[in-house]
Amino acid sequence: MAENEISLFDISWVDVLFQRVFPYLSLKDCYNFRCVSKSAQELVDNYFFVMKNVNLSSYRSFNATSFKVLAVNCHNVRYINLSHCKWLTDDLLQQLFLNNNHMTYLNLSGCSETLTSVCLQPVIVLCKDLKYLKLQNCFWLTEGCMEALALHHHNIEEVDLMFCWRLNDSCVSNLMRSCCRLRLVNLSFIFALTDITMIVIGECCKLLEHLNIKGCWRVTDRGISAVAVGCRFLKTLFIKECKFVTEHSLGIIRGRVYIDMPRQVTMDFFDFIAQMPSPPLPIMEYIE
Template identity: 30%
Template sequence: MAKDKKNCSINFLDLPWEDVLVPHILVHVPLRGILSLQRVSKSFQSLVQLYLSNCHCFDSTELGSQLPRSTFCSLLKDNTVLQKLDLQSCSNWLTDKELLPIIGQNHHLLQINLNNCVHLSRQSLVAISLSCPHLKNIGLGHCEWVDCLSLRSLADHCKQLEVIDLTACRHLKDEAICFLVQKSSRLKSLSLAVNANISDVAIEETAKNCRDLEHLDLTGCLRVKNESIRTLAEYCHKVKSLKVKHCHNVTESSLGILRKRDVALDIEPPLQRALVLLQDVVGFAPFINLQI
């Protein structure tokens, strides 16, 4: 019996690939480590290819900004089951040519991050809207190629949107945002930051249609005023945070309503702002705890 135990050994690759290695072991290995396994042997290379064709999440940030275009295209060419796709680290070179095939064969995507991917076009967003009906979360920050027509397509076809980042999508105007929120009543988080075209019209429509809204970023939206913030306070009782820094027409007369509900604001109360200013000017602060 002892001799049998001594001679009994199991090779890692002898374990069932699809039932054990891929779903229970490789899923816990960082993506960079997964790719390193390809260099061990041809068998490991086949295992990695199987893993990549069945993985539900691809996060390019795990590989940094050094992921080559050719490597990226080969990694996901056989995958049809992606649920989360983060391509922010590919922003320097990602174009429609690389993205469209992946979007076209993955119809179960729930989350897509394209923040800073400036070399894409509206064609990519239209493709996402047609191929990903279950999409809940999309990041389009600083993608100036997002226009009113492509956003309308997204709103028309992706009915389950809960999170959308439109930071610095400068071509969007009130009309496009109103259409979006009328179609996306499930929205919980919305960023319209750094968009001088957005006014009270869009914010009031957002408040009236998205009653479950929890996070709203209006940083730098210069045309937003107190009126829409009051409407937000009236309709959105679940709101947890609001960013209005550099919104010069938003004052404490509207923010105070939300402040009383313990909504996290990026603007300090008037007294605290005055004390901080005093400290900056005269070099000392009164004996008051500024953290209160």
């Protein structure tokens, strides 16, 4: 290359390449370019340092070795989506979380193969800006982890704990008390939950708009009534497979809230008799 020629690496990295070029590249493109030369590796690593989003949910071939590059170099990530990355370990995640304690969005849904609650320790202690937490199907999530999360976090607006079977009324209620700004709560198929949690939601989550408690069969009309009275901004309620919830409580909010269970038609004995078809005349009346 002639001395007066300009290469890609001479263009301003921060003002031009990181703003106008790299956002259009996939992670696969970045990793391929990183292998070209030492200068390319340095350029990509510097981009990872300022990168805001890490989304590996669609990368089924991603592995731990590649992830270490992100964990070491990323320091300004705000959005982290690692759903269904079953190769993740506690050590890999902790390194990423320690370097990115200003993240606002975290999705670990479906990462249940090798993880434990230990991976969330940096998130609990350091990531005070967290607003969106999705831990669907994270069977490793424990009661103690939730208690610690409730102790340290107060700004969470959306939480998804679907199928987190180890949780109970005590730890979930404490999280509801701590995070009064919650707008979306998914507690579906946490079978230990009862009206206790629903009452706390009605008392503390005044801004709640979306609630999913599908499959929480211990919840009754008493709990739903508390939510109906306390959560005035509620827009959707998913309540299927809650066999003790009836129209007695759902009728309070039906009309202003979308409910995934149709209206239950009740009929007393006298209405039932009135709608029965008239019996045929006795056969003797037809005989002249």
